[in-house]
Amino acid sequence: MKKTTRGTNSRRARSTSLQRRSELTRSSVLAAALGEFARNGLDGARVDRIAQRARVNKQALYYHFGSKKDLFRATLASVYADTVPVERFRAAPDLTPEFAMRALINTLFEFFRRLEDEMAIIAHENRHRGKHLTPKIQEQIRNSVSPIIQAVREVLVRGQREGVFSHDIDAVDLYMTLVAEIMFYFSNAYTLSAIVQRDLSSDKAVEYWKTHVANFTIAALRPGRV
Amino acid sequence: MKKTTRGTNSRRARSTSLQRRSELTRSSVLAAALGEFARNGLDGARVDRIAQRARVNKQALYYHFGSKKDLFRATLASVYADTVPVERFRAAPDLTPEFAMRALINTLFEFFRRLEDEMAIIAHENRHRGKHLTPKIQEQIRNSVSPIIQAVREVLVRGQREGVFSHDIDAVDLYMTLVAEIMFYFSNAYTLSAIVQRDLSSDKAVEYWKTHVANFTIAALRPGRV
Amino acid sequence: MKKTTRGTNSRRARSTSLQRRSELTRSSVLAAALGEFARNGLDGARVDRIAQRARVNKQALYYHFGSKKDLFRATLASVYADTVPVERFRAAPDLTPEFAMRALINTLFEFFRRLEDEMAIIAHENRHRGKHLTPKIQEQIRNSVSPIIQAVREVLVRGQREGVFSHDIDAVDLYMTLVAEIMFYFSNAYTLSAIVQRDLSSDKAVEYWKTHVANFTIAALRPGRV
Amino acid sequence: MKKTTRGTNSRRARSTSLQRRSELTRSSVLAAALGEFARNGLDGARVDRIAQRARVNKQALYYHFGSKKDLFRATLASVYADTVPVERFRAAPDLTPEFAMRALINTLFEFFRRLEDEMAIIAHENRHRGKHLTPKIQEQIRNSVSPIIQAVREVLVRGQREGVFSHDIDAVDLYMTLVAEIMFYFSNAYTLSAIVQRDLSSDKAVEYWKTHVANFTIAALRPGRV
DNA sequence: AATGAATGAGTTTTCATTCAT
DNA sequence: TATGAATGAAAACTCATTCAT
Numbered sequence: 001m002k003k004t005t006r007g008t009n010s011r012r013a014r015s016t017s018l019q020r021r022s023e024l025t026r027s028s029v030l031a032a033a034l035g036e037f038a039r040n041g042l043d044g045a046r047v048d049r050i051a052q053r054a055r056v057n058k059q060a061l062y063y064h065f066g067s068k069k070d071l072f073r074a075t076l077a078s079v080y081a082d083t084v085p086v087e088r089f090r091a092a093p094d095l096t097p098e099f100a101m102r103a104l105i106n107t108l109f110e111f112f113r114r115l116e117d118e119m120a121i122i123a124h125e126n127r128h129r130g131k132h133l134t135p136k137i138q139e140q141i142r143n144s145v146s147p148i149i150q151a152v153r154e155v156l157v158r159g160q161r162e163g164v165f166s167h168d169i170d171a172v173d174l175y176m177t178l179v180a181e182i183m184f185y186f187s188n189a190y191t192l193s194a195i196v197q198r199d200l201s202s203d204k205a206v207e208y209w210k211t212h213v214a215n216f217t218i219a220a221l222r223p224g225r226v
Numbered sequence: 227m228k229k230t231t232r233g234t235n236s237r238r239a240r241s242t243s244l245q246r247r248s249e250l251t252r253s254s255v256l257a258a259a260l261g262e263f264a265r266n267g268l269d270g271a272r273v274d275r276i277a278q279r280a281r282v283n284k285q286a287l288y289y290h291f292g293s294k295k296d297l298f299r300a301t302l303a304s305v306y307a308d309t310v311p312v313e314r315f316r317a318a319p320d321l322t323p324e325f326a327m328r329a330l331i332n333t334l335f336e337f338f339r340r341l342e343d344e345m346a347i348i349a350h351e352n353r354h355r356g357k358h359l360t361p362k363i364q365e366q367i368r369n370s371v372s373p374i375i376q377a378v379r380e381v382l383v384r385g386q387r388e389g390v391f392s393h394d395i396d397a398v399d400l401y402m403t404l405v406a407e408i409m410f411y412f413s414n415a416y417t418l419s420a421i422v423q424r425d426l427s428s429d430k431a432v433e434y435w436k437t438h439v440a441n442f443t444i445a446a447l448r449p450g451r452v
Numbered sequence: 453m454k455k456t457t458r459g460t461n462s463r464r465a466r467s468t469s470l471q472r473r474s475e476l477t478r479s480s481v482l483a484a485a486l487g488e489f490a491r492n493g494l495d496g497a498r499v500d501r502i503a504q505r506a507r508v509n510k511q512a513l514y515y516h517f518g519s520k521k522d523l524f525r526a527t528l529a530s531v532y533a534d535t536v537p538v539e540r541f542r543a544a545p546d547l548t549p550e551f552a553m554r555a556l557i558n559t560l561f562e563f564f565r566r567l568e569d570e571m572a573i574i575a576h577e578n579r580h581r582g583k584h585l586t587p588k589i590q591e592q593i594r595n596s597v598s599p600i601i602q603a604v605r606e607v608l609v610r611g612q613r614e615g616v617f618s619h620d621i622d623a624v625d626l627y628m629t630l631v632a633e634i635m636f637y638f639s640n641a642y643t644l645s646a647i648v649q650r651d652l653s654s655d656k657a658v659e660y661w662k663t664h665v666a667n668f669t670i671a672a673l674r675p676g677r678v
Numbered sequence: 679m680k681k682t683t684r685g686t687n688s689r690r691a692r693s694t695s696l697q698r699r700s701e702l703t704r705s706s707v708l709a710a711a712l713g714e715f716a717r718n719g720l721d722g723a724r725v726d727r728i729a730q731r732a733r734v735n736k737q738a739l740y741y742h743f744g745s746k747k748d749l750f751r752a753t754l755a756s757v758y759a760d761t762v763p764v765e766r767f768r769a770a771p772d773l774t775p776e777f778a779m780r781a782l783i784n785t786l787f788e789f790f791r792r793l794e795d796e797m798a799i800i801a802h803e804n805r806h807r808g809k810h811l812t813p814k815i816q817e818q819i820r821n822s823v824s825p826i827i828q829a830v831r832e833v834l835v836r837g838q839r840e841g842v843f844s845h846d847i848d849a850v851d852l853y854m855t856l857v858a859e860i861m862f863y864f865s866n867a868y869t870l871s872a873i874v875q876r877d878l879s880s881d882k883a884v885e886y887w888k889t890h891v892a893n894f895t896i897a898a899l900r901p902g903r904v
Numbered sequence: 905a906a907t908g909a910a911t912g913a914g915t916t917t918t919c920a921t922t923c924a925t
Numbered sequence: 926t927a928t929g930a931a932t933g934a935a936a937a938c939t940c941a942t943t944c945a946t
Contacts, residue, residue, distance in 0.1 A: 038353075041268075041269055041350075041353065042270065043270030044267065044268065044269030046919075047920060048920090057927050057928060058920095058921085059921095059928070062920095062921070062922085063927095067921080068920065120353050122414070122417050123414070124267075125416065125417060126414050126416045126417055127265070127267070127349060130416030133416060133417070133420060137420075138420040141417060141420045142423075145421050166445065168441065172421075172422060173438050173442075180410035180411065181403060181406045181407065183410060184405075184406035184407075187352055188348070190355055190356030191348050191352055192402070194363075194364040195368060212396075212399050212403075215394065216395070216403060217446070219447075220443070220445040222445070222450065224445075224448060247908090247909070251909080251910090272935095272937095273937065273938085282910085283910060284912095285910070285911060285912080285938090285940090286910055286911080288938065288939080289909070290909090294936095294937065294938090474905090477905090490805075491805070493722065496721030498939095498940075499940075499941060499942085509905080510906095510907090510942085511906065511907075511942095511943085514943085520940095520941065520942090574866070574869050575801055575805065575865065575866070576805070578866050578867065579717070579719070579802075582868030585868065590872040593872045594873060594875075597873050620893065621894070622890075625890050628863075629890075629891075629894060631862070632858050632859045632862035632863065633859065635862060635866075636859075636862045637854075640804050640861075642803065642807055642811065643800050643803060643804055643819060644854070646808075646811060646819040647819060668847070668851075669898070671844065671900070671902075672895070673897075674897070674900070674902065676900060676902075699930070699931095700929075703930080724916095726916090734931085735931060736932090737917090737918085737931070737932060738931060738932080740916090741929095741930065741932095742930090746916070
């Protein structure tokens, strides 16, 4: 950027960089806040630490976000705003429904696996009984989730149409079921590990659970009397 | 799991002369701590509030538990120490395996439904990455969970023996699957509500999900090629 | 004791042992308090710790001494009450005055060297500007110190009479001078060690200082013009 | 050694814009801490009282010093960091060695007489068995003390060269001897007063002891067989 | 006289937030 | 805007002392 704007008058160069700077500040604060809130919760999080991690001054943080609680709200919103790469959930239409479903489950696993911090924030918010869920954020949640539900629905409907999936199941229910089995695994890894006495965060363990979920789901979807 | 300080009331101070007094204090502090930690987490919890709710002097709390962190540890342990009502999970042997499984799922729902605070504590501990899980507590977890796993195993094995359940599934995996679908529902009610735009905590909604889980599970367990 | 009183009626045996017990309690509390107050001062000392070290119940401590401050006062008094073994300071009359003086200095060194705790208490009291020095304690101080001063005086006077010590020095001044050089060494060992960069508490270092003090004193006492 | 916040007063906040503010806060806290720790020791000192005396917010104290213990360490360091007025210890070369020595002793008396608080801090640290003596502080001690030792050495050597002082004495030993007799007097004034039944802090009493110390020292330094 | 538990009044420390430059 | 310093309110924790058995 510097190279291309070299030569233009200094005032413009400065105002541009200020805008950019502001955005950079916001986003680096949000990134830092995500990690801090995820690990420590709203109360355990330290404003100083967020500012330090974001490499911005504390005052800048207050300037942009107003207060710690507001920053938490903004972070919560950003969790749903940023993170869904829609295209990843487009099921390949050339696969059989069963394999498309397995592929989708695989994608969901990989997707959630990287959202440790986001899941922690969401869990936290639920423990706060949705106190910070403004209508706007609720809408963001729906927007964010809908492409995933849509992807589930597409595969499900195709399977039903082709007669390989049961008609007795609803797409949203299936979505919730899948997310339950995936998120539960990742968010409860530590206490579950005590039960099964294995490290559930290892690649091998994750792969095992992924296969189980896929098999279980496919089995449940087979048509037949229920 | 909730403390039932049955009987002793007015005459308590005099009649429970011995070290009972100590136990009463301990248990009422633990009960208060459970609620406070569940709602607010380790950092958000207030020692004053716990003491107040427990109707004990704040310093009694320190006398018995040493520090806030230690109290959290003790609370976590108590979550698993309070005995699971084993008999509730004894499947009636006169039911068909399918109905026994449905009955078991029903029991699990009712069981977890009352453990809001306990689930929150466990969620907190997972967010803390198991920092407070001492070996002793880990053992308590296993002891606490094993009768439930055992109940799941019994029904599963009976169904497999009678040829109505698939042999492709492991009892522990099934246990985890069921708990995932149940606990996830209760712990994520608020953000999930934003998605489906319904109040998921109503009896009707819980009943709906319970039926879904049962149907889904039974379907998955049908024998046949996978 | 038990053996000799065996056979006497139980009441007497008990009352005797109670008296004894009381005295034992008092003295073991005082001994524990001495160490605790010496190491930690009045404010830093912990009543719990004193009771624990004395292996008595806290209530016993309060029963016998009333309060922490009173216990400190009692400890301060005991410092001066217990500790001077008069006979040790009787100078051997067959030594020359110079050797008698060296012997006396040696005795003083050995005497103070074992009084680390007592010196700390005294230092503490001085920092408190003598706040706890009741008239009674002041008298105890004089009683306790006077045999030492007397011993110094005897050797000094004998030397003066025999013409080997100067007449220009007062016995009390000499006593204070000696005590200054000895107590200062022991009570400031840690900061002095930083200056001379040696461990002043080693036997060798103490011996060196003892010799210096003796030489210096003897030299100062030689008769001659001042 | 006492802080003299000279000059700045009303305009202080505005005129000392830069990091001077910080330094002023630090130094006024240190000055207040010196008095409080001297009088009450580490445990007896009250952070509130220090902040109040320093006329700063209590939290400013934590901002600058971290904790009570660290403040004690800083205070201890400051005791030795405040520069010894070297020039005061330069002996006038036109005096005879004997008079130079008397002058030096006089200077030492006047010097230590004003260091009541500093001596108390040092006494506390010794009672703490040098627990807070970091290597850095140890070096500060040496640096602080060395000009005094040097002054003692100069007078001693000159006297030895001129044949009026004995060669049998070491400069550091002489320094320690003098400091012992001076500091001991001031730090033990209260218990010593009980012994001699006089008020040792009066000017007259100090003068008497000063003369005694000088006479005793000069006498000890006379050359001759030891 | 002995003991575990309780208590109240402090004391240190923390932390979000704001000021002044 | 950026920064170091300041601040007030609250939080955790401590400790001498007393109670009840």
